């Protein structure tokens with residue numbers, strides 16, 4: 001190629017390229033799945049040529065991950081009592097049968113934690129200066145608590161985008177003024193679908209009311225903190241939140257239930273799913289040696305299988321023994337403590353860490369036994385693997401109810417983890433081919449979507465950054 005041609009190609013390349021924006025990703029350590037979702041968004045925007053900072057105010061110090069592979073990270077301790085979250089009932093016993101994420105013991109800790117994160121940031125002049133000096137064009141935050149919107153205002157960031165690492169939630173709908181009739185729009189923390197009996201509708205009103213109530217309690221605390229430091233003339237956090245331009249939600253059009261929506265809420269489900277890699281030699285050996293196929297079991301990053309009560313561990317192992325021609329890989333954090341327990345079960349491989357996506361995409365992996373966290377469920381769906389789902393807490397009941405309705409999952413209650421129920425569920429998924437067919441078809445649809453979630457994130461973020469004064473339009477509601 002001549003020099004002229006090279007210059008021409010360069011000129012076209014650079015002129016065609018959009019402006020590079022400075023983007024703040026606000027990512028408190030609420031949990032691995034939340035931080036990972038935000039990190040994926042960060043990497044996506046970084047790869048598109050933007051300047052990105054992943055800013056992590058620490059809420060739960062045990063969440064060490066930063067979620068991003070490539071972006072710079074600013075991790076800051078801001079709480080008065082950094083050990084607060086250690087006592088969260090969920091962390092003490094994630095398998096507790098009677099655990100209620102909307103119960104007072106849980107919500108009080110979260111509200112207190114978020115309030116401390118809020119005042120710790122808003123009162124820290126040096127931190128605010130450091131962040132302000134970046135001159136961010138746009139900020140992106142999950143909607144959980146409202147303090148971020150006050151922070152963005154103080155940093156002079158003209159506009160922001162909301163996200164949700166969970167699927168659609170009531171509070172996102174509320175911010176965008178979308179009606180959400182509780183007669184057929186199930187709350188994010190319930191186990192209902194769009195078809196509810198009269199009694200279920202009443203339950204939906206209660207769970208949804210509890211969740212909104214908790215958010216309102218937090219909003220009031222955060223407004224009080226903001227106004228204490230910056231005067232009562234400062235706009236209310238709720239009004240600032242309503243200026244959000246868009247929302248990126250971890251949901252998929254073909255999976256999510258129908259509901260009223262606005263096109264400013266954009267489904268980007270699957271953004272967190274990595275590309276499958278080849279399995280390591282060690283895992284390949286196990287998979288190849290399997291007779292009829294492999295079944296993977298994992299309760300996710302928060303609930304360690306090692307913490308299961310012995311009775312339930314045995315129920316799971318006896319179920320596995322009922323399927324001797326299958327090989328079971330179980331994500332089990334401390335197998336060294338239970339060597340004797342596993343010794344009698346030759347088709348079971350406990351592993352401290354499992355290459356989940358790589359395994360799910362392997363043709364020999366037939367079923368995934370999961371807690372139904374949105375990331376795990378999405379990885380199952382995009383790999384076309386049917387699931388047996390044992391939801392433990394949070395949005396998992398909801399996710400699983402939708403998966404069952406879509407015909408890709410069989411539900412087992414955590415209160416009912418015994419050999420009979422697990423064996424019946426496994427038989428159903430292995431013998432009724434509808435599960436595999438549905439899962440494969442859903443995976444193909446998602447893979448062939450005309451617009452990829454990553455492109456949606458990049459294009460919409462650039463659009464919002466360009467029209468910064470979007471936030472001054474009265475577009476709420």
Ligand SMILES: *[C@@H]1O[C@H](CO)[C@@H](O)[C@H](O)[C@H]1NC(C)=O
Nearest residue numbers: 065066067068069071072073
């Ligand atoms: C973020 O975490 C990844 C994976 O643990 C690590 O490789 C990377 O260095 C971290 N980035 C920063 C800036 O700490």
Ligand SMILES: *[C@@H]1O[C@H](CO)[C@@H](O)[C@H](O)[C@H]1NC(C)=O
Nearest residue numbers: 091092303304307333334352
């Ligand atoms: C769960 O397992 C991980 C990995 O082994 C460990 O770091 C963590 O402390 C465990 N959590 C609990 C509550 O035992």
Ligand SMILES: *[C@@H]1O[C@H](CO)[C@@H](O)[C@H](O)[C@H]1NC(C)=O
Nearest residue numbers: 314317340341342343344345
């Ligand atoms: C393993 O098998 C041996 C021999 O059948 C038995 O004595 C032992 O109780 C079994 N252990 C467990 C944990 O099931």
